[in-house]
Amino acid sequence: MTTFxxxxIYLAFISLGLPDSLLGVAWPTMQSDYGAPLETAGLLFMTIAGGTIISSLASGRILKRFGTGNVTFVSCLMTAGALLGFHFAPSVIWLVVCAIPLGLGAGAVDSGLNDYVATHYKAHHMSWLHCFWGVGATFGPIIMAQFISGQNSWRDGYFAISGIQFALVVILFFTLPLWNRVTTSNNTLNEEPEATKGTSFNEDAKDIKPLQIKGVKLALISFLFYCGVESTVGLWGSSYLVNVKDIPVAVAAQWVSFYYAGITVGRFITGFITFKISNSTLIRVGQIIALSGAILLILPFPSSLSLVGFIMIGLGLAPIFPCMLHETPTRFGKKHSQKIMGYQMAIAYTGSTFMPPILGLIASHSTIGIFPFCIVVFVAAMLLSSEKLNNLLKKKGLLNRKDASSTAF
Known part of the structure; x- marks a missing residue:
């Protein structure tokens, strides 16, 4: 049952990644059909992101009341319905309306599944989980491109992705009883692991709030800068290569795709490495590799080495996010992990939503040449906050307790 x-959960994360990059691929055709301004895509993106942040912040309370299985089912139903709404939307206003449940559904299922895997499974499954998100994010644009190139119909592309989501909804509906059965069948799931009993940050205090737990704010800062780096490199990397390194547009796009491939492949490999190396070590090594790759972009080397820099950043980022998520119950206790996971996801989405536009605004008044310097600053800030948290955990005796929060598989 646990394996099934x-x-x-893996299928749910593939479906979570499928819609994430659809708008960017479909928008040139959608813009022409609606006669909308270019910046309308930004409005839709912000609406989706806003819904995701709100649902992530509320996910702790919702998950505690209704359970991960029910929340995942309803969230995927909302996402599928929203994508179907995009297919039928007669105007931009309806696109905005449909963007709201799309964001709300994505945030809730993301937080819920991350917390469930962090609490009930070992670290390698968290890395592979986010690798499967990369699979979905990769195939979404491919599916959309097939419909746009073949029939010039972005609506049919959204309809196809919606159909995949509805298929998952049906599977989730018939497997709802499985969630509670798996949880209760493992006798240790309802107990705090021995490695973390009595050692987390005042988690048993009756009146303590998650944000009052020592170290939570440092963890949130790490998530903010992680997603800021990941999304900023993805959004502005190609522009930097074209305008500063004089790389052809098509080649620059390919090089950025290698960056995403580095993240996806890196997470797959990380899943095997977690059998031997602790999450905290993988996070530190990943941050150092990403920082080295960003510095490589600054140094006056031949342009061809920029590809190496982008791949290094991708490979470095690969283990950081899933390992930080998996550490949540160990760092702060299972009692507060759902709420803290929601806060972390909300801050992560905040970083990916606002930090790339801020860099773009600064670059528009100066030069895109600031791109690698900003990446270095972002990674350095993430590394600094992460190391401060490690020192705090070390004092509390929680550092390097490998997979202490995992009780299954």
């Missing part, structure tokens, strides 16, 4: 449920 894990397969369902």
């Amino acid at each position: 449920l894990l397969v369902i």
Whole structure:
């Protein structure tokens, strides 16, 4: 049962990644059909992101009341319905309306599944989980491109992705009883692991709030800068290569795709490495590799080495996000992990939503040449906050307790 449920969770994360990059691929055709301004895509993106942030912040309370299985089912139903709404939307206003449940559904299922895997499974499954998100994010644009190039119909592309989501909704509906059965069948799931009993930050205090737990704010800062780096490199990397390194547009796009491939492949490999190396070590090594790759972009080397820099950044970022998520119950206790996970996801989405536009605004008044310097600053800030948190955990005796929060598989 545990293995079968894990397969369902992997499928859910593929479906979570499918819609994430659809708008960017479809918008040139959508803009022409609606006669909308270019910046309308930014409005839609912000609406989706806003819904995601709100649902992530509320996810702790919702998950505690309704359970991960029910929340995942309803969230995927909302996402599928929203994508179907994009297919039928007669105007931009309806696109904005549909963007709201799309964001709300994505945030809730993301937080819920991350917390469930962090609490119930070992670290390698968290890395592979986010690798499967990369699979979905990769195939979404491919599916959309097939419909746009073949029939010039972005609506059919959204309809196809919606159909995949509805298929998952049906699977989730018939497997709802499995979630509670798997949880209760493991006798240790309802107990705090021995490695973390009595050692987390005042988690048993009756009146303490998650944000009052020592170290939580440092963890949130790490998530903010991580997603700021990941999304900023993806958004502005090509522009930097074209305008500063004089790389042809098509080649620059390919090089940025290698950056995403580095993240996806790196997470797959990380899943095996976690059997031997602790999450905290993988986070530190990943940050150092990403920082080295960003510095490589600054140094006056031949332009061809910029590809190496982008791949290094991608490979460095690969283990950081899933390992930080998996550490949440160990760092702060299972009692507060759902709420803290929601806060972390909300801050992560905040970083990916606002930090790339801020860099773009600064670059528009100066030069895109500031791109690698900003990446270095972002990674350095993430590394600094992460190391401060490690020192705090070390004092509390929680550092390097490998997979202490995992009780299954």
